[in-house]
Amino acid sequence: MQLLFKRTSRTQYWFQVANDPYDSCYNFFFNSQRKGERLKSVPLHKLDNYDLHYLEQIITGLRKRTNLTIRFVGFTGMKWPQTQKTIQWRRDIFE
Secondary structure, three states: OOOOOOOOOOEEEEEEEEEEOOOOEEEEEEEEEEOOOOOEEEEEEEEOOOOHHHHHHHHHHHHHHOOOEEEEEOOEOOEOOOOOOEOEOOOOOOO
């Protein structure tokens, strides 16, 4: 993560977590997009432990380490087991 985050001006950085129910895993990506340029998405990790409780712990730890936005794909209508907050409110255009 720190190798990819370069603090370039006019550039947006965020994490994306994708739910993959077909392979029973969660995929993590580091995304960046400079103004007027194409999106760059780098796969970071595949989490084979397909348990929402475990993912919630991972996301909580990730939020403690970084202030970057975390976007969720494939979690529409699902809630975190511990906090009961909705994970993803609306469908993403990539779903």
